[in-house]
Amino acid sequence: MGFRFFRRIKLAPGVHVNFSKSGASLSLGSRGGKITFGPRGTRITTGIPGTGLYHTTVLPKRRASEEKKVLAAFSPPSSAASAPTLGFFQRLFTPPQEIAFVEGMRELVLGREEKALAKLQESLSLPDGALTAGLVALRLKGAKEALPYLERALQLQEGIGKTFAKYGIHPNFTLLFPYGIALTAPADQKGLLLALAQVYEDLGKVAEALTFLEHLANNQPQDELARLCLVHALMHGTPGEEAYRRVLQLTAFLPNETPVHTLLLLYRARALKGLGLLEAAKETLTQALRRKKDRPSELMKALRYERALLYEDMGNPRQARKELEKIYAEDPAYADVAARLGLS
Known part of the structure; x- marks a missing residue:
């Protein structure tokens, strides 16, 4: 008989960390519906409590x-x-x-x-x-x-x-x-x-998408979801100077209190880089990297990778390599990190 291990720790209402033989995972939601991030991917589970009926999408x-x-x-x-x-x-x-x-x-x-x-x-x-x-x-x-x-x-x-x-x-x-x-x-x-x-x-109709998202953002300026959707759409594809400036407006004076804020800071750094403001972009990435708690590992690696590329653009290959080595130590297959380090 195989050995099984499972333990769940409640961090906050609707937020749990699960520990098992395959590793740790994070669950968000209640009995009726939750989303779980783990080493085997992301699972969406919905159902009717008390009936035994549920549906899981991997x-x-x-x-x-x-x-x-x-x-x-x-x-x-x-x-x-x-x-x-x-x-x-x-x-x-x-x-x-x-x-x-x-x-x-x-x-x-x-x-x-x-x-x-x-x-x-x-x-x-x-x-x-x-x-x-x-x-x-x-x-x-x-x-x-x-x-x-x-x-x-x-x-x-x-x-x-x-x-x-x-x-x-x-x-x-x-x-x-x-x-x-x-x-x-x-x-x-x-x-x-x-x-x-x-x-x-x-x-591929980004202009039409932006029409709806701008409407939402203008009518609900404090809505994090509407703002993130708009920023994501602006940065999707090949954005130009106008899109970069709009992203900077939407992310001005942004704290780093939630994972959504951290992702928005990543987009802000890319917009700053797109406008040639490399030092400001680096400071933004550094701000985003200061908070690691509750942040998805993929997001933290993306921030480090972005900062590594930024260091290269700023003529600082030593710092760039330092960032890339940290990513490689955690995930050797991440993007083109191995190639940039001369390990592929």
Whole structure:
């Protein structure tokens, strides 16, 4: 019989560190839905507490060079009370599109996403049906297939949330950013704009994505998720001077209190570098590297790698090599570190 070991330590409400034979992992969330970062990758788990029903999605590991933001999971109702159902007599007086919506949401709870999408396609006259269909399609099939559903939801956006509220549903979705940063957004009007921006980014229509994200950032300037999405979109692809300046505006006077702040500081440093302000970029990276607690290791390696490249640009190969050696000691396969050190 094999030896097994597992221990969980609570750091804060909804935040746990798990220890097992395979290593340590970090879990965020409650019983109904959580995301776990560990040595074997990232797992999204959703279910109905007390029923034994749950669904787990394992996300493949991404290479350091992959900087895309993706919709990692759509979380259906997370408690038995919020999972919609219709009795026999209720069905007699419920419109067909609403019946399809309820059945689609139940299929999501059971983890049968393909069947859920098929049912939700019958409820597109409902704003929440169109939004949910778009989110599920985006995760299952991609941006091109999701776009018509989300555009339909945009046309009906004033009614978003009404059907959810009628059945006591509070769904959300998870956006996975580069370097292990995951944030949750509610499936509401804000979530619709974020999802549409994601779709347009995936389709290479960055200008359209920026339109939605600028609208959100201007109307909710303190919203960390909206700001991060906007900064990520601005830095995606081949940004220019205008994009760099906008990123500096969005990240001005930024503290380094959360992993989101740290990622924003990385983007700020890249914007400063893009404008030729190398010393300021170096100071920003140094600020970001001062806080290591609760920061994903991939994010810390990205910061060190960025600072190594910066040292090279500043004519300081000795410091650059020092940074690269630290990365290599932790992860010999990271990016082109081995080649830069002459070890490949």
